[in-house]
Amino acid sequence: MNDTLDRTGEHQVLVTSARDGQAPLTWAQRLQWDDTEWLKPHDHYYNQYRVLAVPEGCGPPELLECLRVVMSRHESLRTRFPLDADGTPRQRLSAADELAVPVYRAVDPDRDPAAAVSELAARLRGRSFDLTHELPLRCAVLEHDGRPRHLVLVVSHVAIDHTGLGLLTDELESLLSGRTTPAELQPVGRRPFEQAAEEAGAVSRRRSAAALDYWAEILRAAPATTFDPPGGAPPPLDDPLRFGQVSMSSPALTRACRTVADRLGVSGTTVVMAALNAVLGGLTGRERVPLKLIASNRGPAELRTTVGITIASCVTLVPTGGRSFAEIVRDTGHAALRAYRKVPCDTVLLSALRAEVAAERGVPRIDLACGFNDLRAARPPSGDPADGGAHAGPAAPTRFTWDGNRPRQEVTLWYWVNEVDGVDVHHALVDLWYLPAERTEELLRNVERIVVEAAGESTPG
Numbered sequence: 001m002n003d004t005l006d007r008t009g010e011h012q013v014l015v016t017s018a019r020d021g022q023a024p025l026t027w028a029q030r031l032q033w034d035d036t037e038w039l040k041p042h043d044h045y046y047n048q049y050r051v052l053a054v055p056e057g058c059g060p061p062e063l064l065e066c067l068r069v070v071m072s073r074h075e076s077l078r079t080r081f082p083l084d085a086d087g088t089p090r091q092r093l094s095a096a097d098e099l100a101v102p103v104y105r106a107v108d109p110d111r112d113p114a115a116a117v118s119e120l121a122a123r124l125r126g127r128s129f130d131l132t133h134e135l136p137l138r139c140a141v142l143e144h145d146g147r148p149r150h151l152v153l154v155v156s157h158v159a160i161d162h163t164g165l166g167l168l169t170d171e172l173e174s175l176l177s178g179r180t181t182p183a184e185l186q187p188v189g190r191r192p193f194e195q196a197a198e199e200a201g202a203v204s205r206r207r208s209a210a211a212l213d214y215w216a217e218i219l220r221a222a223p224a225t226t227f228d229p230p231g232g233a234p235p236p237l238d239d240p241l242r243f244g245q246v247s248m249s250s251p252a253l254t255r256a257c258r259t260v261a262d263r264l265g266v267s268g269t270t271v272v273m274a275a276l277n278a279v280l281g282g283l284t285g286r287e288r289v290p291l292k293l294i295a296s297n298r299g300p301a302e303l304r305t306t307v308g309i310t311i312a313s314c315v316t317l318v319p320t321g322g323r324s325f326a327e328i329v330r331d332t333g334h335a336a337l338r339a340y341r342k343v344p345c346d347t348v349l350l351s352a353l354r355a356e357v358a359a360e361r362g363v364p365r366i367d368l369a370c371g372f373n374d375l376r377a378a379r380p381p382s383g384d385p386a387d388g389g390a391h392a393g394p395a396a397p398t399r400f401t402w403d404g405n406r407p408r409q410e411v412t413l414w415y416w417v418n419e420v421d422g423v424d425v426h427h428a429l430v431d432l433w434y435l436p437a438e439r440t441e442e443l444l445r446n447v448e449r450i451v452v453e454a455a456g457e458s459t460p461g
Helices: 027-039 060-073 113-125 162-177 192-199 202-221 251-264 268-284 325-341 347-361 437-454
Strands: 005-016 021-024 048-053 090-093 096-106 137-144 147-155 243-249 288-295 312-319 370-374 399-406 413-420 423-431
Touching: 005 060, 005 113, 005 137, 021 192, 027 192, 027 312, 027 347, 048 113, 048 162, 060 096, 060 137, 060 147, 060 162, 090 192, 096 113, 113 137, 113 147, 147 162, 192 202, 202 312, 202 347, 243 437, 251 268, 251 325, 251 423, 251 437, 268 288, 268 312, 268 325, 268 370, 268 413, 268 437, 288 325, 312 325, 325 437, 399 437, 423 437
Parallel strands: 096 137, 288 370, 370 413
Antiparallel strands: 005 096, 021 090, 048 147, 137 147, 243 399, 243 423, 288 312, 413 423
């Protein structure tokens, strides 16, 4: 790989299957396929990874058997995506597959194992998948002192979403540790071939039609453009300096979000979305700004344990001008609930609808320039013993970081939230031509200010 990691060998995992054939893509697969194709040649950006510690006593035979078990159970890990003669992607399964699992060790035996496995993960994640021919799963083992210490997994987002990867990781960890035998694993959720067949049925088609009606309503009511362009010509989308990310780690916003959510009887996700809606209204001068959301779409019992991709996109349009924050929170919650109820839909038909409504309105496209995704885990209410005293004492200072440039994006702003060591981290991935880093930091500060003030606290200086 390079002179800091030695490749010492390679194992093979052979998996056989009763299913051998092709099927249409599911709506979720097609949604992510289209996004991935648009991002090429930078589509490795979508690759997801996990690093699993290999317990002592778990040698190569046991590790490989655990991989064989999960690959046998979950067809998404063995799905390739060839193209039809007209260029339409299909999902394909083979009766037999083989996964190569290379083994590495650090050249310097005293090197920090965390640094070595981080390098290995970055190398595996940094290559695009050739989904026509390649399995959507890569694995590698990092050994130390003659035994496997870490297993690195990299998966294509076309095959597995964030929730699905979490389920896969939990399953593998339980098998590696010996806590669970294969026979004790929970039943496999609906597989991609089965989901594609479900979506071809009359019930799913009616749901898709209703969702498309909702999208048409939003597309006709939304402003055609969200951000007024700055002066001058924009740099090319592939300019390496065009896009970047600013992040904000805010203990004050973390606890204020919970306070406001408890007071208003909503989720923390709704509180952050409402604050973002309010900030975007002021920033753009638009009465309502469309906000694209990611729905997990795992409501049906058959999808809750699916190790695959089930996501769908939806959109809200919330008025913010002249309204109190409590009103914006309420309207955001209602709008999000309505939007989530209108998923999923046929991705190809949605693309056609967007073009149709744009032509109807006499514009090149309807600019859905802003998106939001919350990756935080659900939390107990404040006052619950599990809260751990989150509201005690002054909050630690807010920290901002410049996370570097990013490949081209289809949106002007993608706002996402996760949690690191108990503190919410808010990320703004932006088109820097519209939102330079300083302006993006101001946007993040304003989200923090609105929520902290709504909680009755002082905004960190």
